Amino acid sequence: MNPPANSPRGGNATAPIYNRIPVLRAERGWSRQQLAELLGVNYQTVGYLERGEYNPSLELAFRIAEAFGLPLEAVFSRTPFTPLSTQLYGRQ
Amino acid sequence: MKPLTALPSLTSRRWTIVGIWVSWAIAVAFRAHDATGIPLLLRSIGALTALLVLTALCVRNYKVGQFIADDADAALDERQIALRNRAYLGAYRLYGGVMALGATYITIAVDSKWFWYPSSRYAWQSIAEAVILLAVVAPSAWLGWFVPDESDETRRVPQ
Numbered sequence: 685m686n687p688p689a690n691s692p693r694g695g696n697a698t699a700p701i702y703n704r705i706p707v708l709r710a711e712r713g714w715s716r717q718q719l720a721e722l723l724g725v726n727y728q729t730v731g732y733l734e735r736g737e738y739n740p741s742l743e744l745a746f747r748i749a750e751a752f753g754l755p756l757e758a759v760f761s762r763t764p765f766t767p768l769s770t771q772l773y774g775r776q
Numbered sequence: 777m778k779p780l781t782a783l784p785s786l787t788s789r790r791w792t793i794v795g796i797w798v799s800w801a802i803a804v805a806f807r808a809h810d811a812t813g814i815p816l817l818l819r820s821i822g823a824l825t826a827l828l829v830l831t832a833l834c835v836r837n838y839k840v841g842q843f844i845a846d847d848a849d850a851a852l853d854e855r856q857i858a859l860r861n862r863a864y865l866g867a868y869r870l871y872g873g874v875m876a877l878g879a880t881y882i883t884i885a886v887d888s889k890w891f892w893y894p895s896s897r898y899a900w901q902s903i904a905e906a907v908i909l910l911a912v913v914a915p916s917a918w919l920g921w922f923v924p925d926e927s928d929e930t931r932r933v934p935q
Contacts, residue, residue: 725853726853729855
């Protein structure tokens with residue numbers, strides 16, 4: 685999913701970092717603009733984060749986790765997240 | 777943070793950059809090429825016309841030139857700053873490549889006299905101005921050329 689490190693899209697990824705930002709944002713009914721204002725970034729950057737095309741700095745990752753009121757590992761992972769439906773009901 | 781929703785499409789940006797640089801090359805060539813036998817006045821008119829086209833293109837698509845490259849850090853977030861840094865690196869490489877090619881050409885042309893080379897003050901002045909302009913516009917051109925369309929980003933997520 686992540687572009688090469690020098691992608692002009694803004695990707696800085698050397699290894700994929702997965703995140704639950706789209707799900708968490710949708711759960712709260714926030715627009716990208718609202719989340720961006722909470723984080724102090726451009727709303728387009730939220731789109732890049734959600735698509736996995738930009739890996740945030742550690743500082744921004746903490747801000748994102750704090751915005752959702754969750755621990756960092758609940759928002760970001762180095763392995764793909766299991767869908768919540770699978771976790772809740774044990775099937776795909 | 778700086779909103780970037782009004783960027784022209786990638787196709788439009790690339791055509792603009794090509795148009796600007798072709799106009800610029802024509803302007804420099806008209807001004808610098810003193811071996812044609814064309815009077816300086818006519819060459820100046822040609823250069824002025826090409827520069828007017830260049831200016832019109834710049835004004836029409838001014839956001840290509842403004843985009844991120846010369847914004848203050850405070851106006852950008854970390855992704856945009858990283859993007860700008862890569863644009864400066866890309867521009868540095870472009871500039872270095874053009875300078876190396878130019879120096880090679882001038883050296884061969886002057887030594888062998890096989891090709892045209894600048895021989896008058898006007899010609900050298902035109903080349904020098906072009907080199908300075910290239911350094912200034914290269915980061916914006918890199919961004920305008922490589923940053924993809926943001927159409928999906930301009931759409932707000934429904935509440």
